[in-house]
Amino acid sequence: MLSLFDGISCGQVALERAGIEVENYYASEIDKHAISITQKNYPFTIQLGDVKNWREWKLPKIDLIMAGSPCTYWTIAKNYRAKQKKETEPIGEGWDLFKQFYNTVTALKPTYFLFENNHRISKNIIDAITKHLGVSPILIDSSTVSAQKRKRLYWTNIPNITQPIDKGLLIKDIYEYDENLIKKDIRIFDTAVITDNYIKYDLSYKGHYSQQDRLYFLDGKAPTVPKSRTETKVNILISRDDISTYKKISPVEAERLQTLPDNYTYGLPKTRRFEAIGNGWTVDVIVHILRFMKH
Ligand SMILES: C[S@@+](CC[C@H](N)C(=O)[O-])C[C@H]1O[C@@H](n2cnc3c(N)ncnc32)[C@H](O)[C@@H]1O
Known part of the structure; x- marks a missing residue:
């Protein structure tokens, strides 16, 4: 080979x-x-x-x-x-x-x-x-x-x-809870828009809705794992009851997505x-x- x-x-x-x-x-x-x-x-x-x-x-x-x-x-x-x-x-x-x-x-x-x-x-x-x-x-x-x-x-x-x-694999199938990767940002409430697969929000307050400001649902699909050297792009919403709290993806979860x-x-x-x-x-x-x- x-x-x-x-x-x-x-x-x-x-x-x-x-x-x-x-x-x-x-x-x-x-x-x-x-x-x-x-x-x-x-x-x-x-x-x-x-x-x-x-x-x-x-x-x-x-x-x-x-x-x-x-x-x-x-x-x-x-x-x-x-x-x-x-x-x-x-x-x-x-x-x-x-x-x-x-x-x-x-x-x-x-x-x-x-x-x-x-x-x-x-x-x-x-x-x-x-x-x-x-x-x-x-x-x-x-x-x-x-x-x-x-x-x-x-x-x-x-x-x-x-x-x-x-x-039929979903995020919940590769998800791993890790306290150290949990983030909370109450500003999310201000501009949150719910779509089929994720919640998007706009920290610029100018309507930019940056691609990394999205929280993906556990019962949905993750976006393409990017090749960039950052850890912020794939964020997972832990519970639909609290849209200000999410978990950053871990390397092991990224490995599972691939x-x-x-x-x-x-x-x-x-x-x-x-x-x-x-x-x-x-x-x-x-x-x-x-x-x-x-x-
Ligand atoms: C899209 S990645 C391919 C990843 C691979 N399919 C995998 O499963 O990991 C392209 C790779 O080509 C490598 N590359 C770029 N220029 C190259 C060259 N001149 N010779 C050999 N590899 C090169 C890069 O370092 C990068 O790892």
């Missing part, structure tokens, strides 16, 4: 969970924090470093290449205010990284490939990836297999993939854990896809 942009090796967790035996797991990753998590959990991972050096790698026959290249250059957020210029054409750094994946697939000719990316990227880039890989993307929302909404596109030559059956084992990222500072988890794959979506491989 060859995993490019391996992050914290969610692909390796998925292979193990799918019961697929791996002889050698080669990983290309450059972030030392992500690598440390991988090596803690899978000490036999062979780290290859920067994907741009792939021509120098000495590899045996590869059966599967997996990759989720950084979407930073491409993702156009819903309420995106053009702060950072995003690439909308198949040129630039984001495309160059995709091309590293494409080039390894072309050169190494694995039996199977899997490429993942955010669904909020420009149609031109989606079409260009589709043209290069010769397969159409499948949109899968992680909410089918986890308590988290997370829509992602998957391009693969693994055949006949269907949508996962919805497991269907990772509890404490998979233990050992790193909390904010680094959130970043690594938010950057990763929802393991059980990958398990679902890999089960369609003939092996």
Whole structure:
């Protein structure tokens, strides 16, 4: 197996969970924090470093290449205010990284490939990836297999993939009470608006309703675990009887939202854990896809 942009090796967790035996797991990753998590959990991972050096790698026959290249250059957020210029054409750094994946697939000719990316990227880039890989993307929302909404596109030559059956998981299924993470803010009462999935409030009092000022219901779904190095974005309302009291999400809850084992990222500072988890794959979506491989 060859995993490019391996992050914290969610692909390796998925292979193990799918019961697929791996002889050698080669990983290309450059972030030392992500690598440390991988090596803690899978000490036999062979780290290859920067994907741009792939021509120098000495590899045996590869059966599967997996990759989720950084979407930073491409993702156009819903309420995106053009702060950072995003690439909308198949040129630039984001495309160059995709091309590293494409080039390894072309050169190494694995039996199977899997490429993942955010669904909020420009149609031109989606079409260009589709043209290069010769397969159409499948949109899968992680909410089918986890308590988290997370829509992602998957391009693969693994055949006949269907949508996962919805497991009906909700925040209450991954919730863990922790006194130290409880917050109270009576200002929430002033501007609270109840929606289907959360209560939003506006601490600016100017109608901004910042995305992080939301309290998610225990019997609802969590938003996409963000890759940002903060711990404030996913807040859980503990009881509908008191909307001023909520709990911040813990790293273990974030791991559960990504269907990772509890404490998979233990050992790193909390904010680094959130970043690594938010950057990763929802393991059980990958398990679902890999089960369609003939092996
Ligand atoms: C979206 S994350 C992928 C996470 C991964 N799928 C997982 O399950 O953890 C993209 C990763 O690509 C890595 N990356 C960026 N540039 C790279 C390069 N030139 N070579 C190898 N990895 C790179 C980043 O450090 C980041 O961990």
